[in-house]
Amino acid sequence: MSHTDRDQRIGKVMLDLQNISLSFGGVKALTDISFNVREHEIRAIIGPNGAGKSSMLNVINGVYTPQQGGIEFEGTRYARMSPRRAAEMGVARTFQNLALFKGMSVLDNIMTGRNLRMKCGLLAQAFRWGPAEREEIRHREFVENIIDFLEIQAYRKTPVGRLPYGLQKRVDLGRALAMEPRLLLLDEPMAGMNIEEKQDMSRFILDVNDEFGTTIVLIEHDMGVVMDISDRVVVLDYGKKIGDGKPDEVRADEAVIQAYLGVSH
Amino acid sequence: MVHAQPAVDGKTSVAPSTFPGLLLQHADARGSRPAIREKDLGIWQTLTWSDVAREVRLTAHGLAALGIKPGMHVAVIGENRPRLYVAMMAAQALGAIPVPLYQDAVAQEMVYVLQDASITVAIVEDQEQVDKMLEVRDQCPDLAHVVYDDPRGLRHYTDPMLRSYEALAETGREYAAQHPEFFEASVAAVQPDDAAAMFYTSGTTGKPKGVVLTHHALIDRARAIAELEKLTDKEDVLAYLPPAWIGQNMFSYTQLLVSGFTVNHPESPETVSIDMRDIGPTYYFAPPRVLEGLLTHVMIRMEDAGRIKRWLFHACMKLARRVGVRILDGESVSPWDRLRYAAGNVLIYGPLRNALGMSRVRVAYTAGEAIGPDLFVFYRSIGINLKQLYGSTETSVFVCVQPDGQVRDDTVGPPVSGVEIRVADNGEILVKSPGLFKEYYRNAKATEEARDAEGWFHTGDAGYLDTDGQLKIIDRAKDVGKLADGSLFAPKYLENKLKFFPHIKEAVAFGADRDHVCAFVNIDLEAVGNWAERRGLPYAGYTDLASKDEVYQLLGECIEQINADLANDPKLAASQISRFLILHKELDPDDDELTRTRKVRRAFIAQKYGVLVDALFAGRDTQYIETEVKFEDGRSGKIAANVKIHPVKTFPAITARAA
Numbered sequence: 001m002s003h004t005d006r007d008q009r010i011g012k013v014m015l016d017l018q019n020i021s022l023s024f025g026g027v028k029a030l031t032d033i034s035f036n037v038r039e040h041e042i043r044a045i046i047g048p049n050g051a052g053k054s055s056m057l058n059v060i061n062g063v064y065t066p067q068q069g070g071i072e073f074e075g076t077r078y079a080r081m082s083p084r085r086a087a088e089m090g091v092a093r094t095f096q097n098l099a100l101f102k103g104m105s106v107l108d109n110i111m112t113g114r115n116l117r118m119k120c121g122l123l124a125q126a127f128r129w130g131p132a133e134r135e136e137i138r139h140r141e142f143v144e145n146i147i148d149f150l151e152i153q154a155y156r157k158t159p160v161g162r163l164p165y166g167l168q169k170r171v172d173l174g175r176a177l178a179m180e181p182r183l184l185l186l187d188e189p190m191a192g193m194n195i196e197e198k199q200d201m202s203r204f205i206l207d208v209n210d211e212f213g214t215t216i217v218l219i220e221h222d223m224g225v226v227m228d229i230s231d232r233v234v235v236l237d238y239g240k241k242i243g244d245g246k247p248d249e250v251r252a253d254e255a256v257i258q259a260y261l262g263v264s265h
Numbered sequence: 266m267v268h269a270q271p272a273v274d275g276k277t278s279v280a281p282s283t284f285p286g287l288l289l290q291h292a293d294a295r296g297s298r299p300a301i302r303e304k305d306l307g308i309w310q311t312l313t314w315s316d317v318a319r320e321v322r323l324t325a326h327g328l329a330a331l332g333i334k335p336g337m338h339v340a341v342i343g344e345n346r347p348r349l350y351v352a353m354m355a356a357q358a359l360g361a362i363p364v365p366l367y368q369d370a371v372a373q374e375m376v377y378v379l380q381d382a383s384i385t386v387a388i389v390e391d392q393e394q395v396d397k398m399l400e401v402r403d404q405c406p407d408l409a410h411v412v413y414d415d416p417r418g419l420r421h422y423t424d425p426m427l428r429s430y431e432a433l434a435e436t437g438r439e440y441a442a443q444h445p446e447f448f449e450a451s452v453a454a455v456q457p458d459d460a461a462a463m464f465y466t467s468g469t470t471g472k473p474k475g476v477v478l479t480h481h482a483l484i485d486r487a488r489a490i491a492e493l494e495k496l497t498d499k500e501d502v503l504a505y506l507p508p509a510w511i512g513q514n515m516f517s518y519t520q521l522l523v524s525g526f527t528v529n530h531p532e533s534p535e536t537v538s539i540d541m542r543d544i545g546p547t548y549y550f551a552p553p554r555v556l557e558g559l560l561t562h563v564m565i566r567m568e569d570a571g572r573i574k575r576w577l578f579h580a581c582m583k584l585a586r587r588v589g590v591r592i593l594d595g596e597s598v599s600p601w602d603r604l605r606y607a608a609g610n611v612l613i614y615g616p617l618r619n620a621l622g623m624s625r626v627r628v629a630y631t632a633g634e635a636i637g638p639d640l641f642v643f644y645r646s647i648g649i650n651l652k653q654l655y656g657s658t659e660t661s662v663f664v665c666v667q668p669d670g671q672v673r674d675d676t677v678g679p680p681v682s683g684v685e686i687r688v689a690d691n692g693e694i695l696v697k698s699p700g701l702f703k704e705y706y707r708n709a710k711a712t713e714e715a716r717d718a719e720g721w722f723h724t725g726d727a728g729y730l731d732t733d734g735q736l737k738i739i740d741r742a743k744d745v746g747k748l749a750d751g752s753l754f755a756p757k758y759l760e761n762k763l764k765f766f767p768h769i770k771e772a773v774a775f776g777a778d779r780d781h782v783c784a785f786v787n788i789d790l791e792a793v794g795n796w797a798e799r800r801g802l803p804y805a806g807y808t809d810l811a812s813k814d815e816v817y818q819l820l821g822e823c824i825e826q827i828n829a830d831l832a833n834d835p836k837l838a839a840s841q842i843s844r845f846l847i848l849h850k851e852l853d854p855d856d857d858e859l860t861r862t863r864k865v866r867r868a869f870i871a872q873k874y875g876v877l878v879d880a881l882f883a884g885r886d887t888q889y890i891e892t893e894v895k896f897e898d899g900r901s902g903k904i905a906a907n908v909k910i911h912p913v914k915t916f917p918a919i920t921a922r923a924a
Binding site for chain 2: 141
């Protein structure tokens with residue numbers, strides 16, 4: 001796919017973060033950060049350890065409430081976001097340290113991602129009454145499509161705890177996809193992976209963006225991978241934004257180079 | 266020994282003698298029975314014979330619209346997929362010739378075949394194959410159309426050469442509307458002696474050769490086996506090996522159309538073992554390496570089991586080794602042993618067969634290369650009717666098959682009905698059979714060399730007919746050599762002996778015209794990795810594990826056993842392996858070290874790793890080497906290592922060496 005082709009697909013601003021500041025007691029995690037995310041783009045947040053990347057992600061999906069600033073999602077401004085509301089608006093995420101149900105199968109783990117979309121009551125689901133059964137079949141089909149997409153058919157019935165790390169990461173992504181998100185937040189999707197697993201994951205991220213048109217915000221501290229797959233990059237350092245732009249621009253930015261090369265402040 | 270039988274009996278004269286004829290007959294006789302199943306989204310989807318016939322008709326019209334005419338070649342590239350099977354049938358219905366290619370071959374390997382067969386239309390599975398076609402299009406000017414089955418990832422491909430399978434079907438529908446009589450006329454025009462398929466032989470040396478097989482040859486051999494094994498249309502087969510390999514093609518395509526049974530296509534290559542348990546095939550085929558992989562897997566799992574279960578397993582397997590095979594062969598066994606075997610069947614053998622997905626297997630074949638006696642006996646002892654056969658692409662597979670009750674681990678069976686076998690003076694096996702190939706495509710010289718004026722096909726294998734009429738294969742005729750002192754050196758025999766150890770995955774023996782024998786080995790990462798974990802031996806990957814002294818010691822012990830074994834054989838005592846090394850990388854078809862069917866290319870390896878061979882024979886302890894490797898995406902890199910070389914204890918020959 002050519003670059004002009006991609007640029008055409010990227011639409012209007014979907015998520016706008018305005019002057020966000022977040023502190024825990026006296027510790028300033030984020031200071032006056034503003035950036036936006038456009039529809040269908042892959043937006044990366046990078047920065048050294050402790051730069052505030054995960055905090056930023058937690059602000060977007062409502063786990064943390066910033067002391068200052070606001071979030072505009074699809075034209076509506078929110079002073080605070082709650083995780084539930086974020087989920088209902090189509091924001092899904094994966095976790096840096098994986099938060100899967102280790103004893104449950106791959107299939108069941110991904111099915112939990114459909115939870116919000118299940119309309120039947122607990123009893124109806126337990127006894128699989130008519131509508132509940134039809135609903136389950138519908139959701140199961142959706143989940144099977146994800147399993148096919150992520151090429152994990154061979155592990156459908158395997159308990160997640162028995163899978164290697166790289167595959168668990170894929171299951172985590174699968175569960176987030178099951179929510180049919182409009183905005184997908186990925187917290188270090190390639191942390192701890194070997195090169196081959198990183199390449200696979202990069203391909204899946206690009207495919208998700210391409211096939212489903214999902215907007216993706218991802219955090220990563222490995223510069224190399226990020227530069228290859230993202231459309232625009234935000235660089236954080238010590239809770240401040242020090243760069244924002246296309247990968248090539250960011251790479252050439254003096255402040256970014258300093259932050260990454262560890263020149264004294 | 267001659268086993269000539271009349272090729273045509275009363276039944277075959279009525280039955281159709283071309284592939285499209287067979288298809289239409291099945292659609293007529295058993296239209297609602299399942300023909301092809303595929304697991305999709307976790308559910309087995311069935312195509313009945315009438316579905317298949319309808320699809321073939323549509324696809325054939327589509328291909329005709331793309332300009333395919335009788336005698337032209339159509340490339341088919343991918344895993345076993347219903348639509349690719351349909352495409353092969355459609356090409357045959359037009360009198361065109363399907364040419365299946367190995368789906369894991371890199372693009373540049375495909376160029377030769379695409380050029381040689383003047384391919385204009387390629388039917389491919391997915392994006393991976395489409396990318397390869399786009400890569401080589403400039404080298405293959407004839408290639409005009411590429412049809413893909415799975416559209417995933419292809420949304421933004423706008424090349425006019427590409428079209429989806431649905432688009433092809435749509436074209437077919439239009440073409441059918443304009444030419445209503447076309448399909449029937451095409452099918453009627455196909456003759457039994459026309460070429461039905463072309464397979465490129467992997468060839469351990471030189472350029473691949475296109476082996477042209479006729480409708481008659483393939484169908485005749487499939488019928489002979491259907492009769493021998495009493496195959497019915499109720500059989501279930503799992504197709505999981507590359508369709509470009511004649512073995513898989515015969516079992517899941519030709520026999521499918523001849524016997525009218527059901528072929529099942531796995532969801533993905535990784536899910537084969539799961540799908541196998543789902544389906545429970547009744548007719549099964551596996552090359553030794555697959556059976557070996559399954560056994561290694563079982564053994565590793567058993568090692569992890571509790572002590573009582575382990576004891577029970579070993580006790581039952583001991584009994585099975587003693588009486589299991591005899592019970593399977595219908596020989597007399599004491600009632601007490603029979604009772605104990607029945608108990609073992611309930612406790613271990615039955616569940617084990619079930620775990621392997623072989624509960625329903627009635628006939629299982631292994632072929633492709635020699636199978637280790639332990640491995641062979643293991644499967645037979647737990648009640649799986651595993652048998653050996655012998656054949657090649659040029660003979661439409663079936664030359665020899667072991668009939669029930671005459672199964673041995675060191676032979677490949679007597680000739681199948683219709684086949685004549687003769688052993689030439691130099692020990693080479695010659696074959697005459699109705700299943701012989703028509704020619705090597707556009708290579709009259711090679712055809713003449715392989716098939717003499719009297720119609721004997723020179724197999725290139727050395728062997729002899731045993732006293733009971735069963736064929737015994739020793740080695741490739743051209744590989745059998747002599748050591749410097751004149752004693753016999755059969756490298757493949759040694760390599761097979763080495764590979765029978767679960768810790769050894771590949772082996773290459775050197776010794777022709779030398780004073781002694783040395784060997785390269787590849788460890789089996791799964792088996793040795795598990796062994797290392799058990800001992801708390803840390804390792805970072807193949808190269809690291811392969812260089813551990815402990816691993817060298819482990820393999821040294823294995824090779825010592827072989828040497829002790831060889832010392833007992835006066836002919837081969839001189840072939841004891843005196844030094845060996847563990848290669849720093851796994852031999853790989855992508856690096857041209859193995860053929861796509863995973864046979865070692867000895868000459869190529871000897872040349873590529875020349876420094877290592879020299880070091881082995883020069884008696885050095887280590888040798889530095891840098892090797893170029895190709896990755897799956899076509900890029901290349903370098904692996905460097907200091908490879909250690911260890912000596913092995915050899916034994917004096919037990920009998921005096923023949924002068």
